[in-house]
Amino acid sequence: MPSPHSRATFPTTALQLEAAENLNQIGLLTWEFGQPLVKLSAIACGLLALPESVSLDTLLDLLDPKERPNLQAHWQQVLNGGQRNVVAEFAACLPDGRRRFGANALFERGADGALRCCVVALQDITSHDAMIQALSDSETRLEEAQQIAQFGYWEWDFEQRRAVLSDQAVKMWGLPPDWQADERGLLGLLPADQREWVGQLYAEAFSKRETSLRYEVRKSDAEGNVREFHSLVKIDYGASGKPRRLLATLQDISEVKSYRRQLHSLSFFDTVTGLPNRALFVDRLNQALTDASWHNQQLGLLMLDLDRFKDINDSLGHTAGDALLQQAAQRLQQAMREYDTVARLGGDEFAVLLPEVRHATDMGSIAQKVLSAFARPFDLGGQEVFVTASVGGAFYPADAQDAVQLMQYADAALYHAKSQGRNNFRFYSKELTRQASERLSLESELRKAIEMDELELYYQPKFDLASGVLVGAEALMRWNHPYRGMVPPLSFISMAEDTGLIVPMGAWALRSACAAATTWNAGRRLPLKIAVNLSARQFVGTPFSVTVSEALRSTGCRPEWLELEITESLLLDGRDEILAILQDIAAQGISIALDDFGTGYSALSYLTRFPVDTLKIDRSFIKDLPGDRSSAELVKAIVSLGHSLEMNLVAEGVETREQADHLVGLGCQLVQGYLYGKPVPHGLFSEMVALA
Numbered sequence: 001m002p003s004p005h006s007r008a009t010f011p012t013t014a015l016q017l018e019a020a021e022n023l024n025q026i027g028l029l030t031w032e033f034g035q036p037l038v039k040l041s042a043i044a045c046g047l048l049a050l051p052e053s054v055s056l057d058t059l060l061d062l063l064d065p066k067e068r069p070n071l072q073a074h075w076q077q078v079l080n081g082g083q084r085n086v087v088a089e090f091a092a093c094l095p096d097g098r099r100r101f102g103a104n105a106l107f108e109r110g111a112d113g114a115l116r117c118c119v120v121a122l123q124d125i126t127s128h129d130a131m132i133q134a135l136s137d138s139e140t141r142l143e144e145a146q147q148i149a150q151f152g153y154w155e156w157d158f159e160q161r162r163a164v165l166s167d168q169a170v171k172m173w174g175l176p177p178d179w180q181a182d183e184r185g186l187l188g189l190l191p192a193d194q195r196e197w198v199g200q201l202y203a204e205a206f207s208k209r210e211t212s213l214r215y216e217v218r219k220s221d222a223e224g225n226v227r228e229f230h231s232l233v234k235i236d237y238g239a240s241g242k243p244r245r246l247l248a249t250l251q252d253i254s255e256v257k258s259y260r261r262q263l264h265s266l267s268f269f270d271t272v273t274g275l276p277n278r279a280l281f282v283d284r285l286n287q288a289l290t291d292a293s294w295h296n297q298q299l300g301l302l303m304l305d306l307d308r309f310k311d312i313n314d315s316l317g318h319t320a321g322d323a324l325l326q327q328a329a330q331r332l333q334q335a336m337r338e339y340d341t342v343a344r345l346g347g348d349e350f351a352v353l354l355p356e357v358r359h360a361t362d363m364g365s366i367a368q369k370v371l372s373a374f375a376r377p378f379d380l381g382g383q384e385v386f387v388t389a390s391v392g393g394a395f396y397p398a399d400a401q402d403a404v405q406l407m408q409y410a411d412a413a414l415y416h417a418k419s420q421g422r423n424n425f426r427f428y429s430k431e432l433t434r435q436a437s438e439r440l441s442l443e444s445e446l447r448k449a450i451e452m453d454e455l456e457l458y459y460q461p462k463f464d465l466a467s468g469v470l471v472g473a474e475a476l477m478r479w480n481h482p483y484r485g486m487v488p489p490l491s492f493i494s495m496a497e498d499t500g501l502i503v504p505m506g507a508w509a510l511r512s513a514c515a516a517a518t519t520w521n522a523g524r525r526l527p528l529k530i531a532v533n534l535s536a537r538q539f540v541g542t543p544f545s546v547t548v549s550e551a552l553r554s555t556g557c558r559p560e561w562l563e564l565e566i567t568e569s570l571l572l573d574g575r576d577e578i579l580a581i582l583q584d585i586a587a588q589g590i591s592i593a594l595d596d597f598g599t600g601y602s603a604l605s606y607l608t609r610f611p612v613d614t615l616k617i618d619r620s621f622i623k624d625l626p627g628d629r630s631s632a633e634l635v636k637a638i639v640s641l642g643h644s645l646e647m648n649l650v651a652e653g654v655e656t657r658e659q660a661d662h663l664v665g666l667g668c669q670l671v672q673g674y675l676y677g678k679p680v681p682h683g684l685f686s687e688m689v690a691l692a
């Protein structure tokens, strides 16, 4: 029988075998049983560093002693079981070191079943093993790195609807280790409130054929803590253009985000008081200045510092100093409106940004509010301490146009306030300081005016335009000041509204007007209707309808003798409480007039929603009648609107005969204005009533 190495018999097969041996570096060992030597192919000689023929013992000596029993077991199997093929791995100790081999042994038996020949194919798999080991090490390292970096990955195969999640991704997302994706895909894993927008994000990316997408989602963990995740997704599209596969990273960024927030907070907030610091304040000031210039608004800036802060810090210690700063910050925030910014600029220096100030003089009341916040003593670790503050203010656009200058001017004003004796405020402009002080003293005098009975109602007559018959009057408040004389409402009504004093003042006006109506209507055939102005502020707090019915009851005034004048802005407020109050008032039989009609926001739907009986055409439209075409058209439109809604129409501020004639022509029924009579005191109006 030909030996496995006799290439002369099958030259082609022998060549093929050699080529395969060479390509894969496979060495062949051939042992014919009974022969003392084993034959080695050239490659086998090279692999094992042995000559062409060696004894079996020489070969066995190469084996790692630990592996010999294993090989022995294989040999036994061949002997006992008649096995033809054995595949094994073993290590050999060679002159250049230990190497690992993969072996495939084939045995040939004779017709009697006895073993005749054995051919062993050998391959050096040392580097192969090393590669597998290196790959496994690198996978372990990757997994460890992912654990440390809170990083995982996931894949989604659209065709097979199959998801693959890395161990770390499974762990981070709080899934059981044996989790399997179901048909709904991975979107089902997101919290319900985030599925829709994430789904839309994908749909949009697919529609634009975008190849990557990144987004952040939030999810609560088992302990209920909200964790934040970032995903960077690569999108593979198939030939049809449909998405085929998503391959994504998943990173837990909760810590990073929290550090970022802390960093932001440290950069922009003061650690002692929690207030915005100088950097954030300047940023907000710049922003507010841009807004104010865009919307043509005025803006105020107050700087303040605590008087004697250094003494307290030195005598009571820094803990007490910090407590004082914290309590001062709290009081300042409570004293200001929600949209004002209170900041600590450093030390005992605070600043307040007032983004919307209607009148320059309002700054005085606000500065006063700041000072009043320090009226009560501070409790510093059980010790009561009185601390005052000094305030300086500057005003945009009157004083300065930019943040730096505005801050400099407010600071200069603060310095001035301190030098003037502390617990004090000063503004950069002397005129503003004067006006503010003036307004403050007026405010405190107005408080006393109610107690001192200094308020008075004037009455302006209202006539039927066609017949000239007196039909009623509008009650207008005056302040009979002991040394300023008669103060007109334009100088004090807005202040009364700001301070809330309008509530008791308005209730007083209502009672007085009702009492007057009762007197004038006693025994009168054609009763007079007296109109009283209301401010929006009177609708807050105690139900206003109760105040009204109380006024009627206590004065004996009949509801049909009273009219309440409200403005469009009250209706535009849109609150259901206001509608309910007005409905309650209307249900009592009191009429409601809409004052200054046409100057508001022209949302006419409220005219049908609210129980309005009368439209008072604002005097700004009457002023230019009849010459001005647009005023004439506007008044005509208002009159026609009033007629179609079956409302009464009163033209306000009629000063000339031409205006009156024009209004008669349009069909306006009632009129009020200097042409017919200015507002007069109660006594004079009584005389007018007697003569009518």
Ligand SMILES: Nc1nc2c(ncn2[C@@H]2O[C@H](COP(=O)(O)O[C@H]3[C@@H](O)[C@H](n4cnc5c(=O)[nH]c(N)nc54)O[C@@H]3COP(=O)(O)O)[C@@H](O)[C@H]2O)c(=O)[nH]1
Residues within 6 Å of the ligand: 460, 474, 475, 476, 477, 478, 488, 489, 490, 493, 506, 509, 533, 534, 535, 595, 596, 619, 652, 653, 654, 655, 672, 673, 674, 675, 679
């Ligand atoms: N909430 C309350 N507001 C009140 C009260 N009393 C008055 N006011 C409001 O104050 C504003 C100013 O009022 P007043 O200075 O009294 O001016 C009124 C009239 O004198 C003036 N008027 C009337 N006719 C003419 C005219 O022919 N020419 C002209 N130049 N002025 C005229 O108009 C004012 C009445 O306006 P209106 O109220 O819109 O009908 C004013 O807004 C009052 O509402 C109060 O008690 N509570």
